[in-house]
C-alpha cells in the first residue's frame with residue numbers, strides 16, 4: 001500500500017520550460033520562451049521597486065489597483081476581470097471548477113501543453129482536435145463535442161505554431177457549441193497581432209455567457225518573472241473562480257508593476273513595432289536559407305528542418321546551443337523536426353540566422 005494520486009495525474013508529462021544553459025564563456029541569447037527582448041517598461045520596474053517597501057503587509061486580495069488599470073485601458077468593467085498568478089493559474093482554475101473526473105475538454109492538435117496538463121490533473125479527458133496546416137480547424141473541434149464536453153481551449157494566436165483563427169471563425173466555433181460549454185480564448189499574444197480580421201474576443205465575452213478570454217503580462221509586457229495574468233469573463237464565471245482561487249494569489253509587487261505596465265501604452269507600441277519589423281526580417285532570412293517557416297502573427301516562428309541526416313532540428317538545436325543561441329524543441333507539440341524561435345533583439349536575431357546559415361552550409 002502507498003499513497004496514490006487521483007487517476008490522470010500520472011499520465012501527465014511534466015511541462016518542460018525553455019532551456020537557458022549554454023557552454024561557459026559563450027554569450028547567452030535565450031530565444032526559447034517567447035520572452036520580450038525589450039525588458040519591462042521602466043514605469044513597471046519603478047512601481048515594483050516601490051512595492052518592495054511594505055513586504056510585511058498582505059497584498060490586496062482583490063488586486064483592485066490592477067483590475068482598475070486593466071478596465072480603464074481596455075474599456076471594460078472591473079467586475080468582469082479576474083487576475084491570476086500568471087494566466088496558467090486561470091487556466092487551471094477553469095479546469096478545477098468546471099471539470100469532474102471523466103468529463104472531456106477539447107484542445108487543438110498543436111495547442112499549448114498547459115491545457116492537457118490541467119485537464120488531466122482533474123482526472124478529465126483531453127480530446128484532441130486535428131489541425132489543418134498547423135491551424136485550428138473549427139469543424140474538427142465541433143465534431144468532437146459530446147455530452148461530456150465542458151471546456152474548449154483555443155490559443156489564438158496559437159503557441160508554438162504562431163497561426164491564428166480569424167474572428168469570424170471564432171464566432172462560428174462559438175455558435176456551434178452548446179451553451180453549457182465554456183469557450184476559453186487564450187490570447188497571450190494578442191498585442192502582437194497585426195491583422196484586420198483578428199480579435200482577441202472581448203466582444204464575444206460581452207455578448208455570451210459561455211466565453212472567457214485570458215491574457216498575460218508575461219509576453220509583450222516583459223513581466224514573466226512576476227506571474228501576472230487576467231481573465232475577462234461573465235460575472236457568473238468570475239464569481240465561481242473567485243471562490244476557489246488563493247485569497248492572495250497575486251503579490252503586491254505584481255499588482256503594482258502590472259498596473260503601471262498596462263498604462264504605459266508607448267512601451268507596448270515600441271514592442272509591437274520592434275516585433276513587426278524583426279518578425280518579417282527573420283522569416284525572410286530563414287526562407288532565404290531554404291527553411292520552411294509556418295506563417296506567424298506572434299513574437300516567435302516555427303522553423304521546419306530538412307529530413308537529411310545531420311541537418312535535422314535536433315542537430316540544429318545542438319549546433320545553436322554550442323554557440324549560445326537557445327531555441328525551443330517542440331517534439332512534445334507534435335513537431336519533432338522543427339524549432340520555435342522567439343523574435344529577439346537585433347543582435348540575437350542576426351546571430352541566430354548567421355548561425356543557422358553556417359549550420360546548413362557545413363559539409364556532412
Ligand SMILES: *Cc1c(COP(=O)(O)O)cnc(C)c1O
Pocket residue numbers: 034085086087088089112155158159186188215216217218219224227228229
Ligand atoms: C506564454 C503563454 C501563456 C502565458 O502564461 P503565463 O502563465 O501568463 O506566464 C499562456 N498561453 C499561451 C499559449 C502562452 O504561450
